[in-house]
Amino acid sequence: MKANYHTHTMRCHHAIGSDEDYVKSAIAAGFDELGFSDHSPWNYQTDFVSHMRMKLDKFQDYKQSVLALKEKYRDRISVKLGLEVEYFPQYLPWLRDFLKQEQVDYIIFGNHYYLTDEKRVYFGTACSSPQYLDIYCQECISGMETGLYAYLCHPELFMRGYPRFDEHCEAIAYRICEAAKRLQIPLEYNLAGAAYNEINQVCEYPHHRFWEIAKEVGNTAIIGSDAHHFADLENPYYWDKAVHYLDEVLGIQRVDHLEFKGF
């Protein structure tokens, strides 16, 4: 089974290609299942406009397009309707209703912003100061405890801002991994991050220390392409490298298919 549940579309303003391009690339790359998980819209209480997610009034277009592709390609690949969603406590009641009403198959937990992106605190940069490591950790755990999310995306996102994986990072990595294990939530090995690391010759996320801790704690891993270009799905380089690292080098239990029961 080869499945990818982390796929973006042009609606988030930083991805390239038509929705159908992504499906065609997934078929060409031998995927059995493709989940679309574009950055979710929010029903903001202010006039804030996010530069990195679809507006709420674009959601119907997204949903109809994904459902049409699901039908069109049903004999060749299973297509799922998902979203990559933050943990914004004040909007949780709205989110729960929205997911149910729109019959979204699943959501994955991309914990990028603190409380709401209206406040513009991005964990990737905020985590250069140690106090935000603890806040990031706590928000990851609180989000997972809602039971809404199928998995935690790029759990070591804090390494985008933090200079090196020190004792403080180790401590929060254990806390995140232990919570994910208790809640039976897989952790994502993020391929967009793997490509970023390799191209820029850095070790941000995925970070080998984080994954050694996940293995020690007994977590399950899932590979997420985090495709922002349809060609990302067709490039076997990072996928195969991740499979090798997780299965052969680390020996962590890997999940390659998810079952969704709706909201």
Ligand SMILES: [Zn+2]
């Ligand atoms: Zn994105």
Ligand SMILES: [Zn+2]
């Ligand atoms: Zn993503």
